[in-house]
Amino acid sequence: MRLNRRLFLLSDLGPNRVLASLALWHGVQGALLIALGVGGLVSRTQLLSLVHGIALAGAVVVGFLSVVASIGIARRSHIGRAASLVVHYLLFIAALIGLASALDLFKGLDVLADYAAEGVPFLMAFVFMVGYALRTIELSERPVPRWRRRIGSAVMLVGGVGVALSLGLVTALLDWVAKLLQSPSALVWLALAVISVFLLRVMWRDPVAAWLGARRTHGEQLVGWLFLSPNLLGFLFFFAGPLLFSLYVSFTNWDAFNRRDWVGLENYARAFGLVVQPLRVPDQPASEALDVRTYSELMRVHLPGQSFLIGARDRLFWISLGNTLLFSALAVPLSVVPALFLAVLLNMRLPGMRLYRTLYFIPSVAAVVGVALIWQWMYNSQVGWINYFITEGINFINALLGTDIPDPQIRWLADSSYALLSVVIMSAWQWIGFNTVLFLAGLQTIPRELYEAATVDGANPRQQFFHITLPLLAPTTFYVLVTASIQALQVFDQVFIISNGTGGPGTSTLTMTLNLYQNGFQSFRQGYASALAWILFVVIFLFTLFQFRRQRKASSAYES
């Protein structure tokens, strides 16, 4: 306690001196960080890598916050305190990451993952888990007895120490200290971490909080944000950051290796670039009507007396867009409507219903790759089960009725007329189970009294379904429709496996995400692929917005 007091005597210097020092510290720190960030961003002649870009942009943001903290503290505002706490919290996190990186901790964790799951470490980890189970699992309604908690703790201690020792704790500590002493950057990160913790502690203390007019509710808010911060920081760094980076890349011709020139809207212009040319005769070759070095024939429109040829700079974009919309138009109803009826059936109180529910849900949890490969075999026109059953069925009908219906021998995956339909059937089959569960959950929220009242009023099951079930299920239906539509517009795995990554036969199964993948990871046009990703985002956004609007209209019509 005495040590603690000595460490934080700073607050005993009096409010004016302490706050002036803190304001000055934040001012200088903010100016340095902004100078570092802006200088780094401006001085680069080439576009930045993701990590450098994020680090420099982060320095600017934290620097700005630090300036805000400086001004706030100078004005004795609680906002200054909050900003200061946020700044030093972020700097502490950054210092820990920097320290871990400088000490090769991340590589160490990779190797740890390779061999920690076997041998003595694994055994010790098992002992640790046994201790945890002893300590926490309640065997009756009574709380875990004290003696068991203690034994559990002891076993956990043995296990934990055992894991650490078997993984080479002593060597690790010595190695860590040696690396720390040899690495100036590690020392700098360590110093930053210590300073950040010290200033966090200073700013968190009650006297400082009181000088800055912070109330208890402010402290509670900050604690709330602290609990949110792991998720928030994860979201910012691993979702929002890459998202913005991809937006930035979409304005470049980056190939992930070398070329990183700013091209403005060229990628978007290339995707949407269309030209319409009148034709002398309807079958005039495209090469005569278009500059085929730049444009490709997309389609021909025949009007009375005049035909037109529509050329596209990237015909695959338009084809993939069309395929994606067609896929969604077919797959969404096919996976939603049967799911609704299935849910109604599974909602009945019949013996074995839980088993049926499980069975219908299995395709949803099965790996897409496995499912797609199995369907690929089933679709084989020669040795696949689907054509086998069709053939047997037709033979049976012909034998029974004396007809001569020919066997269609459908080339499911080899005929461009059927290939997309094949993927639709497979995807709908896989998605039905999940949609069914959602509908089932929705159905179970509808009060049974409504059905009983309707029955008393003489309503038959069909009337009950259309006038009670469907309207009250509308929020669930809306959710299912929105999620199914988004899922369909993003379809990738199924077409990738079924077409072996080609989008064939021809371009019949080329969807937007597959086209994006081919551009981004086969031809390494990362810039163009990013632009396609953002276009897909806009398509999905508009589609969802449209559904929201319709839902709102339907809801208000129903309520009125």
Place this chain on the structure above:
Amino acid sequence: MRFLTFSPFVRLGAIALWVLSACAVPAPLPQQPAQPPAGEAPAAPASEEVVLRWRTRPDNKEEADVYASISDEVSKRIGVKLIYEPGGSETASYQDVLKTELASGTAPDVFWIPGTDIADFVERGLLLDLRPFAAKTPGYSDDNFYPEPMFHLTYNPATGKTGEVLWGLPRDVSTFVLYLNLDLINEAGAPDPRELAKAGKWDWAAFEEVARKVNALGGDIKGYGMNAWWGPYGAFMNAAGGGFFNKERNACNLTSKESLEGLAFLKKLYDEGLAVPYGEDSEPPFRAGKVGMFQNGRWATPGISTVTFNWDVVELPKGPSGHMGNWLFWGAYVVNKNTKHPELAWKLVDALTQPEIQAKVAARGTNIPSRRGEAVFEEFLKILPEKNNQAFLNGLADQPTAEGPLWTGSWPDFDRAMGAVVSDLLTGKITLEEFAKIACDEPSKAFNR
């Protein structure tokens, strides 16, 4: 016992200790001292620090095991710890994953890539020029390998000359053959293609006759099958004297008279229902005993050798050009430009392409060693000796077209555009006349790079 009630600080401390434990890595894993093979001089002592990662694309687990054992042997020979990584999966193309890893700086030091991809990797600056290391290696010569792959592996795009640089060494070569279901062919009363080949009468007409007779067995039996990628249909174009590119390899040649002749023959097989529909995997029906002749390379041998019917192989039939039009497939071991140990990486590449190592891989029956010489051929012929292995060597001897990269354009773009239009042709979506008008429109854009 109060100390056993852990406070949050004790818990945090325990977690911190666990994390610190990770700092001790790389943990010394138990390693056998390096022992050189009998009769060889001992290699330099194994370095604790140097670890090289290398990768190939094995077809199955057995082949991956062969490479893993080779890795151990080579590790002892060159005195470096090696980590072998089998690449490829059902959900991601081998090259796509590899290039992504190269972009993020996590790719292995040495890796195998198909011959078609050499230019793409070189143009993006991903490969290390091995010529300076090869020049210092006693006994090394470009001439030890087939000249066609070495043309591309020593091509310098900056000067347009070959022989100046060295991007890698070929791991193996392969050619197409026709895998035969002899039971079906006998049942159909068709002549034995192997006998026709021996008599010099194995041409397109004879091939079509056998396919027709087998197909006439009816039901779901087909005379011929191939898979939907550039190799199989390209062989027919080659056999007619055509090909994908012009001689300079800087323009599309799909619409030349010869290329169209090759495709016309193939289209006839599909239009008349003699072949497994284009776009469908022909291997399952062949293995199910429903296809008379299945066109594929040496890599299909291990899988096909498990079938229950009587099978063998025969070389491709000769086309109008008087040749089979076969491909010389190849792939190469190359070195990551960012490897920290270029000299050791070269040693690894050199060791992996030594005859005895190649013989071990070839013993799996999946490929043919890339080194030339009668001794290599004799070793190859010993694998599955009851089969007509000579058919593969005949393919190599009959002026095959080397699988080659596109130095003046983008092969992935060309392949994708060509694949789509050929698919339209062979599935009957467009006619040959329409194909002739449009076939080069899209593929030609691959040369705009």
